[in-house]
């Protein structure tokens with residue numbers, strides 16, 4: 001690792017940065033400055049320009065105007081990858097680790113210092129990988145295949161790899177999106193440890209609490225512009241949200257409201273009985289009635305995501321049955337689930353959700369081709385009208401319905417995935433972590449949209465470990481280690497639910513009459 005460079009000013013300083021994509025202005029005269037060893041947050045609504053700034057700070061894209069300096073010196077030439085990597089490290093939400101390779105191979109992939117002319121000594125490489133992981137306190141076996149690692153271990157390997165190029169400045173773009181509460185704690189502990197060694201970071205997150213927990217300074221972008229930079233201690237959450245939205249917050253609760261009427265009213269629409277999937281969960285049952293939103297809570301290894309995916313036909317369970325409106329659904333087949341009226345919002349929009357080169361309109365209507373014309377003869381005008389309604393309903397920030405989805409910001413892509421799931425007017429909507437990557441204001445409208453599904457006499461299942469998502473539910477089942485361990489009627493406390501998700505049964509409290517331990 002290179003010696004830390006002597007502090008000659010901010011680790012990064014960008015000023016007057018503008019960037020256009022065709023008619024879209026992604027950044028307009030924006031700025032950012034991060035001091036050595038500083039923990040700096042960058043927040044803003046979906047499409048505010050955060051990822052565009054990251055791509056400019058890491059040399060992936062060039063700004064149209066503006067200046068960029070690292071440690072007081074001009075940025076390296078475009079394309080000089082090694083020089084960029086020595087100044088700024090970046091960990092993206094999407095892993096850049098190659099699953100089929102070992103940890104050691106991943107760490108030294110594409111590294112110029114290993115001459116291509118010399119045969120690679122695997123023994124040496126493994127030893128160096130071990131040293132490097134040790135240096136950053138990452139407890140992972142260099143021989144392990146990357147696909148065997150947990151999301152969190154993979155992220156630690158990425159951080160070690162990124163910093164091993166010598167940078168003392170690391171950008172983390174929504175690093176907590178795929179971690180559960182424990183994983184986030186460990187990631188933050190690691191970041192604090194690195195900060196104590198003088199590493200500065202720029203932290204991007206839609207979870208404002210994380211900003212308060214981790215960062216000393218916050219910068220807010222809105223509509224491609226820099227709005228403010230301030231010590232986090234000087235901005236309370238209301239002031240921060242106001243800076244992000246440009247509106248005085250209403251100070252009231254969320255736009256949706258839990259009716260709590262679902263439990264006794266409504267006939268069962270979705271019934272999953274005794275489902276088991278080897279290695280994931282055993283003997284799990286769930287009933288969702290017309291008019292209610294049911295939460296399926298659980299931490300990373302609880303099996304809740306696999307249970308939700310099974311409902312949508314992604315896995316074939318070894319045991320158990322699924323019915324929609326009393327009709328059996330063939331398990332393990334996505335088309336069968338769709339035909340039975342189960343709409344699905346997958347966890348990973350990149351893999352399961354979208355066709356990036358296709359337009360917003362096409363993506364939003366991928367599941368309803370038959371409503372818009374026979375296959376191959378989709379009528380563009382109907383597709384467009386349908387998509388335009390979705391764009392308005394879900395507040396999707398896009399220049400138009402014909403814009404390719406790849407040109408949308410991450411959070412707006414997530415809204416397209418939800419639009420698509422809603423397009424079929426499903427009887428049952430199964431949504432996995434639906435507000436992942438979505439800004440605080442859009443989150444309310446998305447949860448409101450899911451609520452509408454129930455209000456129209458249909459039903460929704462939200463699979464999540466996010467308390468905000470779960471609060472939008474009438475009833476929550478908590479899973480731990482592959483089993484449903486407790487059920488909560490409306491009125492649970494955060495602590496009760498978190499305790500259940502962590503596999504601990506709280507003391508039996510007379511006030512706990514809305515909790516059933518299974």
Ligand SMILES: Nc1ncnc2c1ncn2[C@@H]1O[C@H](COP(=O)(O)OP(=O)(O)OP(=O)(O)O)[C@@H](O)[C@H]1O
Pocket residue numbers: 021022024025026044045046047048049050051052053397398406407408409410411412437439
């Ligand atoms: N390659 C591109 N082509 C066209 N437009 C783009 C491209 N990349 C970004 N944009 C547009 O630039 C704007 C800023 O997007 P950016 O991804 O920087 O937002 P963001 O703040 O990171 O949002 P999110 O929180 O949703 O990730 C958006 O309107 C987006 O649609």
